[in-house]
Amino acid sequence: MVDPIKKTPEKLVNKLRIGIAGLGTVAQGVLHLVKTNGSLMSGRTGVELVVQRIASRSAKPGVDLLGAVFSTDLHDLVADPHVDVILELIGGEGLAKDLIESALAANKPVVTANKAVIAAHGDQLLAGGNVPLRFEAAVAGAIPIIQSLNQGLAANRIDAIYGIINGTCNYMLTVMEEQGLAFDQVLSQAQELGYAEADPAFDIDGIDAAHKLTILAALGFGTSYDFSALYVEGITQIAAEDIQYAKELGFKIKHLGIALRTDAGLETRVHPALVPSSALLANVNGVMNAVQIVSDAAGETLFSGPGAGGAATASAVLADVLSLGESGLLDSVGAVESNDRSLNQAQAAAVAPGIHRVVMDDIASACYLRIPTVDRPGVFAQVASALSAHSISIEAVIQKEQSSGDASVSIVILTDVAVESVVNAALSELAALDTVAGEITRIRVAPTH
Ligand code: HSE
Numbered sequence: 349m350v351d352p353i354k355k356t357p358e359k360l361v362n363k364l365r366i367g368i369a370g371l372g373t374v375a376q377g378v379l380h381l382v383k384t385n386g387s388l389m390s391g392r393t394g395v396e397l398v399v400q401r402i403a404s405r406s407a408k409p410g411v412d413l414l415g416a417v418f419s420t421d422l423h424d425l426v427a428d429p430h431v432d433v434i435l436e437l438i439g440g441e442g443l444a445k446d447l448i449e450s451a452l453a454a455n456k457p458v459v460t461a462n463k464a465v466i467a468a469h470g471d472q473l474l475a476g477g478n479v480p481l482r483f484e485a486a487v488a489g490a491i492p493i494i495q496s497l498n499q500g501l502a503a504n505r506i507d508a509i510y511g512i513i514n515g516t517c518n519y520m521l522t523v524m525e526e527q528g529l530a531f532d533q534v535l536s537q538a539q540e541l542g543y544a545e546a547d548p549a550f551d552i553d554g555i556d557a558a559h560k561l562t563i564l565a566a567l568g569f570g571t572s573y574d575f576s577a578l579y580v581e582g583i584t585q586i587a588a589e590d591i592q593y594a595k596e597l598g599f600k601i602k603h604l605g606i607a608l609r610t611d612a613g614l615e616t617r618v619h620p621a622l623v624p625s626s627a628l629l630a631n632v633n634g635v636m637n638a639v640q641i642v643s644d645a646a647g648e649t650l651f652s653g654p655g656a657g658g659a660a661t662a663s664a665v666l667a668d669v670l671s672l673g674e675s676g677l678l679d680s681v682g683a684v685e686s687n688d689r690s691l692n693q694a695q696a697a698a699v700a701p702g703i704h705r706v707v708m709d710d711i712a713s714a715c716y717l718r719i720p721t722v723d724r725p726g727v728f729a730q731v732a733s734a735l736s737a738h739s740i741s742i743e744a745v746i747q748k749e750q751s752s753g754d755a756s757v758s759i760v761i762l763t764d765v766a767v768e769s770v771v772n773a774a775l776s777e778l779a780a781l782d783t784v785a786g787e788i789t790r791i792r793v794a795p796t797h
Contacts, residue, residue, distance in 0.1 A: 363396045364673040367431035369422050369447055370438035371404035373542045374461050374485070376411055377658025378435065378665055383414060389666070395673030397666070400431050404438075426450050433672060435665060436460040439546065445469055452479045459668040461485035461661055463559035464550075470566060470573030480672055485664035487560040488513050488637040489655035492667060496651060497567040497641070504643035506568040508797050509607040513560040515635040515656030516543045516551035517583050517603035521620075522633040525591045525600075531584070543635055543656040554582035554603065558618045561605035564639070565616050569607060571703055579708040581619035585789055590718060593746055593760045594622055594791070597716070600630040604794055613704030615711055621794040622716050629794075642797045709769040714743065714793040717763065719778060720756040720786035727783045731759055734781070738774040740766045756785035762793075 368375050382389075382397050390396040399416040403425050407418060417428075422443065425434050434451045436444050436458055444465045451458045457479055460466070463486040466473070473481055484494045488511065497506070512518050516538045523534045535552065538544045543551075550556045558580045565571045565578075583603050594601050599622035608615040623630040628650050632638040637655025642648050654660035721727045728747065735742060741764035748758060763771070771790070778784055 362394055362673055362676075363398055364669065365398045365400040365430055365432045366435055366669060367401040367403070367425035367428060367433070368399065368416070368435045368437060369403050369425055369444075370436070371402060371406075371408050371411060372437065372439070373658040374661045374665065375402070375404070375435070375437040376408075377660075377662030378437070379412060379414055381659065381662045381666055383412065389670060393670045393674050395670050397669065397673075401425055401428050422447050423450065426454050426456060431456065433457045433459060433669060435669065436462055436465075437665070438462075439464070441465050441468060445473070448473055448481065452476065452481060455479055457481070457672055459483070459485075459665055459672070461665055463487060463556065463563060467559035467562035467573055467575040470563065474573075482668035482672065483563070484668045485661050487563050488639055488651070489515060489653060489657065490660035490663045491637060491639065491651045491653040491655070492664070493564070493639050493651055494567065495667075496649075497564070501641060501643055501646055501649070504645045506641060506643045507609045508642040508795075509561075509564050509568050509605070509639060510629060510642075510794065511557075511561065511564065511605040511639040512602055512629060512632050512637050513564075513605045513639065513655065514551055514554075514557040514603055515637055515654070516545075516548065517554075517557065518632065518637065518655070519543055519635045520552070521583065521586065521591070521601055521603065524586075524588050525595075528588055530588075531586075541635070542658060552582045552584050554580045554618045557603060557605045561607060561616060561618055564605065565607040565614070568641070569609065569614055569703060571614065571616070571705070577616060577705055579617040579619070583620050585787075586620055586791070587789070589758070590716070590789060590791065593718065593758075594716060595625070596746055597622070597744055597760075597762055598625055599623060599716075599793070600625050601791060602629060602632075602794075604629075606795065608795060610706060612710060613706045615706045617708065617711070620791050622714075622791055623794045627794075648797070709772070710767065712765050712767045713795065714765045715763045715771055716789075716791040716793065717759075717761045717775075718789040719759045719761070719784060720788075721759055722783050722785050723757045724783060728759055730781060730783055731761070731778060734777045735761070735763065735774055737777070738766075738770050740764065740771065740774055 399414045401417045403422045459482045520534045558578045562575045602623050604621045605618045638652040640650045744762040746760040
């Protein structure tokens with residue numbers, strides 16, 4: 349491996365020919381960044397990037413391809429002997445997985461921004477380990493969080509990861525709070541800004557954040573890349589009034605990915621959560637992402653930056669590409685030791701085989717409950733008694749006067765910490781009361797470390 353400090357000027361320029369699959373927001377961001385910062389990159393790293401070939405289903409005549417050959421067949425990228433490294437920027441699982449597999453089989457390193465394919469097939473794709481597969485851009489956009497877990501915090505036992513890892517959800521919750529806009533209006537804005545996935549249900553239903561948490565948990569805790577093992581909830585049930593009530597109680601609502609080591613095992617869950625207004629994570633707004641890592645030696649570290657958008661994601665894609673070029677791995681693919689940590693990001697998966705995952709029913713958290721009720725004397729006592737029957741204590745209550753035109757009045761309760769299965773039983777009992785006039789909203793309070 350070349351020591352960047354000792355590099356001589358002659359050794360500095362190492363041409364790296366890239367082939368790009370896809371021509372969407374991220375691919376266009378990559379082309380733009382190579383165009384504007386290409387010489388800055390080669391000056392800094394000694395790697396000159398040449399966009400050799402681009403393959404995409406359809407041409408985009410308005411996009412500057414920087415002189416690259418264009419074709420509509422993805423496999424031309426693998427077949428082209430002049431392509432050194434392939435950037436998989438098409439997203440989705442099927443085609444992307446095929447492309448990554450055939451590229452690796454052809455000894456071509458791959459850089460991908462595709463969280464879905466890594467979260468579902470990471471174990472298999474990373475199993476060989478001889479040909480680099482890098483995915484910094486798959487988690488938290490521009491933030492170098494994969495590098496931080498793999499290298500910066502490599503000496504630590506990781507105890508917790510808390511992440512705001514979906515830019516669309518964070519943008520939507522922020523705008524709902526600041527401008528009081530309706531959910532659908534805010535979603536269209538996030539789509540127009542290029543933050544949302546091709547199918548925005550992936551964002552608002554929590555799937556995208558779960559893909560990313562799967563990757564963080566694999567790297568931080570040595571789990572397998574098993575997306576299906578996570579508990580996942582999105583933000584579709586959050587109303588503007590929940591954001592206001594939470595504020596009155598001293599909290600902000602954030603959509604969080606949580607991986608937490610407890611005495612019972614590892615919790616891996618994605619859901620909206622109440623975060624104390626004074627907490628650092630509570631003040632990460634808009635499209636910004638943040639990942640807070642708690643580890644034994646480093647303590648609490650917080651990484652923050654834009655989590656979506658073409659330029660931010662391109663920054664992470666090109667960081668991977670440049671590090672491959674800098675490390676000189678491209679000259680020696682196939683001869684590289686498979687236990688090289690910088691090469692094989694799946695290594696952590698072997699650290700803790702069989703780690704026990706705590707099932708959602710067993711996790712304990714305080715909860716925010718918004719219960720729509722008919723406005724009748726004695727209703728609060730009925731609600732309190734149902735909670736008390738399950739030994740759930742009440743920490744705080746908000747009950748507003750019924751506004752004119754409202755058919756129901758909301759009772760908002762902050763409970764003490766209780767086990768999920770117990771809260772579920774209490775919620776079923778509450779839902780069956782004839783004084784409860786609609787769907788109950790439950791939002792868990794984020795754990796504190
Ligand atoms: N749709 C994703 C988000 C894009 O909003 O965070 C970046 O992964």
